[in-house]
Amino acid sequence: MGTGIKSAKSVSLPYPSGKQFATTIFLETVAAIDVRHTMLAKLERAGEALVVGGVAVPLPRRPYVIAFGKAANRMAATLHEILSGQVAGGVVVSSAEPGKRLEPFRYYLGGHPYPNSGSLAGAEAALRLLTGLTTDDVVIFLVSGGGSALFEMPFDPSITLAALIEFNRVLVGCGLPIEQINVLRKHLSAIKGGRLATRAHPARTLTVFISDVPDHLPSMVASGPTMPDESTLEECYALAQGNNLVTKFPATIRKHFIERTLEETPKPGDGRFAGARYHCLLANRDAVEAAKAVAEKLGFMCEVDPNVWDADFQQVADASLASLGALAQVHPGQAVCLVVGGEVTCPVTGPGTGGRNQAFALYAAQKIAGQKRLVLSAGTDGRDGNSPTSGAVADGQTISRAHALGLDPAQYLAGSDSYHFFRTLGDTLDIGFTDNNVRDVRVLLDFGE
Numbered sequence: 494m495g496t497g498i499k500s501a502k503s504v505s506l507p508y509p510s511g512k513q514f515a516t517t518i519f520l521e522t523v524a525a526i527d528v529r530h531t532m533l534a535k536l537e538r539a540g541e542a543l544v545v546g547g548v549a550v551p552l553p554r555r556p557y558v559i560a561f562g563k564a565a566n567r568m569a570a571t572l573h574e575i576l577s578g579q580v581a582g583g584v585v586v587s588s589a590e591p592g593k594r595l596e597p598f599r600y601y602l603g604g605h606p607y608p609n610s611g612s613l614a615g616a617e618a619a620l621r622l623l624t625g626l627t628t629d630d631v632v633i634f635l636v637s638g639g640g641s642a643l644f645e646m647p648f649d650p651s652i653t654l655a656a657l658i659e660f661n662r663v664l665v666g667c668g669l670p671i672e673q674i675n676v677l678r679k680h681l682s683a684i685k686g687g688r689l690a691t692r693a694h695p696a697r698t699l700t701v702f703i704s705d706v707p708d709h710l711p712s713m714v715a716s717g718p719t720m721p722d723e724s725t726l727e728e729c730y731a732l733a734q735g736n737n738l739v740t741k742f743p744a745t746i747r748k749h750f751i752e753r754t755l756e757e758t759p760k761p762g763d764g765r766f767a768g769a770r771y772h773c774l775l776a777n778r779d780a781v782e783a784a785k786a787v788a789e790k791l792g793f794m795c796e797v798d799p800n801v802w803d804a805d806f807q808q809v810a811d812a813s814l815a816s817l818g819a820l821a822q823v824h825p826g827q828a829v830c831l832v833v834g835g836e837v838t839c840p841v842t843g844p845g846t847g848g849r850n851q852a853f854a855l856y857a858a859q860k861i862a863g864q865k866r867l868v869l870s871a872g873t874d875g876r877d878g879n880s881p882t883s884g885a886v887a888d889g890q891t892i893s894r895a896h897a898l899g900l901d902p903a904q905y906l907a908g909s910d911s912y913h914f915f916r917t918l919g920d921t922l923d924i925g926f927t928d929n930n931v932r933d934v935r936v937l938l939d940f941g942e
Contacts, residue, residue: 506792506828508940511867512886512920515936518787518830519871519884519922525783526775526873528564528703528929532571535774536701543576543633543699545772550699553629557696558583558598559619559689561644562637562715563605563874564703566591567928569598569635572701584622586615586644589926603643606665606879607658616646616684623692628768630696634689638705638874638930640715641678641685648683648756649749656743663741668840670803671706673732675716679758680729681746682716686758689718690769697768704776705874705930707803707835711773721766722758729755777932780873781834784934793830793938796820802835806853809837810868813937814860821939833935839878845910848878850933851885851921855911857937858887859902865889867938871922874930880912882921884933894918 506514535546542549543556558580560569565587573580573595580597588605601615623632647657660681664674679686690698698719706713712720730750733739739750749755759765781797788795798816802809817831839849850870857868871877871884895902898917905914915921 506940508865508942511888511938511940514791515867515869515886515938516922517791518784518936519869519934520924521787522780522784522934523873523924523927523929526779526929526931528567528775529571531775532568532575536572536575538575538577545699545701548770550631550770552631554631555579555581556631556633557581557622557626558633558635559622560584560635561586561603561615561619562640562703563588563643563926563930564637564928565635568637568701568703570595572633572635573597582622584615584619586612588639588643589928605639605642607661608642608645608654610654612643612645613654616644619644619689620646620684620692623689623696626693626696628695628697632693632696632698634698634700634719636700636702636715636719638703638714640718641675644684644715644718646683647681649745652681652745656745659743660746663738666841667736667738668838669732669736670838671836672710672713672803675713676724676729676732678716679722679724680726680755681749684718685716686722686724687717687720687763687766688758690720691759691763691765694765695768698770700769700771701774702771703774703929703931705836705932708776708778711771719769720771721761721763723761724758726755726757775929775931777834780931780934781832784832784936788830788832788936793828794820794824795830795832798831798833800835802833802837804838806837806839806849807856809833809835810853810857810860813935814857817866817937817939821941825941827941829939829941831937833937834932836932841909843908843910845905845908846880846913847909847911848872848876848880848884850877850883851880851911851915852906852909853935854885854887855902855906855914858891861887861889862892863889865940865942869922869936870933872930872933873927875924875927882912882916882923884922885911885915886920886922891918891920
């Protein structure tokens with residue numbers, strides 16, 4: 494999936510080829526975390542059991558399968574392949590139509606970044622499927638990023654889809670990190686925060702998930718429908734009040750925060766989770782390690798930033814560029830690469846088109862103007878914010894090229910319109926939907942010249 498660049502053992506690493514190097518690193522990273530390949534490597538049918546990560550999960554009868562999130566179609570199809578089609582029934586809720594509809598499954602097209610009628614219908618179908626199960630039944634949940642919007646049902650039936658969309662619109666644009674946003678989502682939902690799994694009780698459950706959240710917060714993936722919830726109602730109310738969100742919520746939702754009538758989620762230690770098992774299939778660490786391996790193959794001296802960056806995009810850009818500079822000083826005269834994971838926050842400040850990755854690249858472009866440095870920032874799901882691209886790449890000439898075309902970087906940044914800035918320059922990363930999401934990858938290069 495590379496672009497034909499040979500290893501630096503036989504060629505130099507010229508700065509003019511920087512965009513090609515960075516794009517190669519990103520594209521080969523996306524290829525390395527392919528969902529089907531990873532599932533086939535980590536899951537195996539062995540007799541009357543499914544072996545996951547070296548642990549055998551007994552399957553006394555055909556399991557039920559519920560898949561939701563951006564990777565749902567690919568995960569469901571691959572599990573069906575692993576089980577040789579031995580599935581009792583299933584529900585698949587994703588953001589795209591499946592390439593092929595498999596007989597045991599019912600498919601729903603959910604909405605993202607805001608729920609739609611398919612999101613509600615998919616959740617309702619899943620709840621029906623989980624009704625009346627016994628201790629002999631097994632449910633396999635396939636969970637991936639994007640599930641918070643794609644798969645939803647409010648705990649209060651009087652909350653309309655329009656109100657739910659507005660609630661999520663407020664959350665997506667408020668600038669809070671995803672783990673805090675999901676605390677709010679969990680406590681408004683009939684399925685999030687472990688409630689879906691409790692519906693399956695007393696059946697045994699296995700959750701195979703692809704994480705798009707910090708590694709230490711697995712219950713935040715898709716707002717944790719199958720995991721006990723560590724967050725509390727008090728935390729939920731405090732986040733809403735402390736960030737001045739309550740008045741922005743639609744009336745039917747606002748009243749629950751004002752009257753404090755939300756319901757608490759099931760917690761760790763709840764007996765209904767006794768038969769639950771969990772396995773993380775892919776996470777952001779897999780992507781950044783893959784990027785490091787590609788960079789080293791190309792000849793860069795490469796390090797991975799160990800920080801879990803879930804902070805303001807400008808703060809992360811400043812810190813990352815400082816780390817790149819420190820790395821370059823340790824290896825003078827050599828081309829170096831810093832790989833940074835996580836997911837920056839980026840409040841929406843204008844009516845434009847873009848996302849956190851393109852905003853990061855646009856801000857960083859101003860910091861590296863005139864230097865032989867390069868910054869790439871992109872989402873592994875192939876989409877950045879409300880734009881049709883995964884991210885962007887910027888180098889030391891980005892700002893001068895923009896000025897030559899009459900583009901004002903500060904104006905585009907303030908208008909949340911980073912997409913049209915980079916699109917005009919031809920520097921967006923258009924890879925299409927990847928059926929995957931393990932957060933973002935940022936690649937920073939210094940050519941030591």
